[in-house]
Amino acid sequence: MRLLxxxxxxxxxxxxxxxxxxxxxxLVDVSPSTSGFYRVVFGGLALSIYLVVTRRCxxxxxxxxxxxVAASFSLALDLWFWHRSIIFIGPGLSTLLANFQVFxxxxxxxxxxxxxxxPVQMLAVPLALLGLALIVGFxxxxxxxxxxxxxxxxxxxxxxxACYLLTLRYIRADSxxxxxxxxxxxxxxxxxxxxxxxxxxxxxxxxxxxxxxLGWLVAYGVLSHSLGWxxxxxxxxxxxxxxxxxxxxxxxALSFVWxxxxxxxxxxxxxxxxxxxxxxxxxxxxxxxxxxx
Numbered sequence: 671m672r673l674l675x676x677x678x679x680x681x682x683x684x685x686x687x688x689x690x691x692x693x694x695x696x697l698v699d700v701s702p703s704t705s706g707f708y709r710v711v712f713g714g715l716a717l718s719i720y721l722v723v724t725r726r727c728x729x730x731x732x733x734x735x736x737x738x739v740a741a742s743f744s745l746a747l748d749l750w751f752w753h754r755s756i757i758f759i760g761p762g763l764s765t766l767l768a769n770f771q772v773f774x775x776x777x778x779x780x781x782x783x784x785x786x787x788x789p790v791q792m793l794a795v796p797l798a799l800l801g802l803a804l805i806v807g808f809x810x811x812x813x814x815x816x817x818x819x820x821x822x823x824x825x826x827x828x829x830x831x832a833c834y835l836l837t838l839r840y841i842r843a844d845s846x847x848x849x850x851x852x853x854x855x856x857x858x859x860x861x862x863x864x865x866x867x868x869x870x871x872x873x874x875x876x877x878x879x880x881x882x883x884l885g886w887l888v889a890y891g892v893l894s895h896s897l898g899w900x901x902x903x904x905x906x907x908x909x910x911x912x913x914x915x916x917x918x919x920x921x922x923a924l925s926f927v928w929x930x931x932x933x934x935x936x937x938x939x940x941x942x943x944x945x946x947x948x949x950x951x952x953x954x955x956x957x958x959x960x961x962x963x
């Protein structure tokens with residue numbers, strides 16, 4: 671348990687768990703919006719059951735409730751923008767654009783939190799994004815005519831993602847509970863309501879085709895959403911915004927690895943080099959200052 675006291679390690683564990691998200695989405699036979707809905711439904715249900723069993727109350731000051739609604743709205747927008755950017759530009763480029771959150775996190779840390787990045791972190795951020803670019807590639811010829819909209823949606827995903835992370839960080843700053851189970855349960859339930867509206871508005875179905883799909887969706891909600899974000903949210907107030915943003919770049923890098931391992935994707939040398947560059951950059955940016963020369 672001492673290892674879990676390290677906030678950077680918890681960030682890495684959380685990023686690893688949420689990196690499985692594309693695996694669950696690919697395995698289930700439902701629309702992206704429907705899978706996103708069940709992600710927060712099953713995740714929120716698991717967290718709510720835990721709260722009931724442990725008799726945790728949901729007493730928050732009014733300002734915190736407003737922040738929880740804001741975090742829920744940011745998460746819903748993140749899921750909505752990302753799923754639609756995939757339609758226009760594919761999962762590779764949309765994932766790369768979504769992870770420009772690291773730049774937004776860095777700027778927010780400087781402007782609002784007075785967290786000036788170390789020189790090695792200033793170098794690590796563009797190196798990590800370059801590595802991701804090598805992984806996902808830029809097959810512009812395969813993009814549909816309205817790819818400009820997809821790119822805009824990708825950047826909006828990054829903005830919504832960063833807002834979600836920064837809001838969670840602010841909520842956790844004065845919390846007396848080490849594990850943010852209550853906060854994430856509330857965010858999940860509110861976000862589920864917002865995603866349900868999206869599913870209905872798009873004319874999609876809530877039906878789950880098979881028990882196998884149900885199992886994958888439960889795994890998606892419990893492992894990637896609940897446990898993944900518990901590890902991440904519990905660490906946000908203990909690390910700088912840049913360190914959090916860089917650590918979360920591990921998610922798309924590992925998603926590529928799972929694609930290779932589970933679905934037989936080819937691994938060209940340039941993509942392997944991109945994976946290595948991203949991991950090195952994350953390592954450099956996450957090292958404690960006392961160990962850097």
